Amino acid sequence: MTATRPLWCLALSLMLGSLAALPVAAQDKTFTLEAPAALVDSGLLKFILPRFTLKTQTRITLTEPGAGADARFGDSGIVAFAGLDTVWKFDAGDDPDAMRFADWLRSDVGRNTVDSYQVDGVAPFTSEIKVEKVVVQITYDGDALRGEEVSLTHCGRCHVVSDKNRMNSIGSTPSFAVLRTLRDWEDRFQAFYVLNPHPAFTQIEDVTDPFDPTRPSPIAAVEMTLDDLENIMAFVQGIAPADLGRPVQSMQD
């Protein structure tokens, strides 16, 4: 990527030029965006960002990678689109305007915009995401199959874990596929045992304190090990995030 830097700088200045030319009604709707050079060079951003800006009066300023932008394209966040042999993700951070852009990216309008971008009659990007590609980056090398079993046993009482327990979970409890859409799903799963309601009934060997004898677990306890949790992480990592059309932001903060 460093090799293409001069090109990238050119693309960036072209792009900033075109963005600056747009009428921006509400100055307060704005966020800074960082994107890898390959994506900037592709011309896609120059095509889609002004369309979003026109529609929402949100000004997006591209910054140098590493400059600490509000939001970024890269390998974390919601799956945005695929192209150039990469599944591009978008991380909106905590910026509400950037979250709106995330919604737009996965909306019909946003997807059509991405799909309609052409170079020499060819569309280099697609909003149709193949799940296999999403999973390319393996962070958790636990045993995903074992993770599904453990999840069905321990979590499936309340959560829809996979198609195998779709019918007998508790409806008001978020499914794993929905939780998987959250940009901080890893944090939440890794720490689920300290997040309510789980501490009341969960014991992780060598990690959690025993239940207070005066307040025993109200339900059959979930008893597991950190290895089980590592396997669960490997399993959840491979779950296709529920396609809600938009990320479930009500649950994010």
Ligand code: HEC
């Ligand atoms: C007795 C029911 C029950 C069991 C068993 C259970 N959960 Fe949950 N879980 C819930 C409920 C209810 C919520 C929603 C809590 C909320 O909305 O605040 C939840 C939320 C979560 C969240 C999101 C937490 C947050 O605050 O963002 C994660 C992650 C999670 N569960 C993982 C697990 C895992 C992994 C297991 C199994 C090892 C498991 N849960 C077992 C009931 C359960």
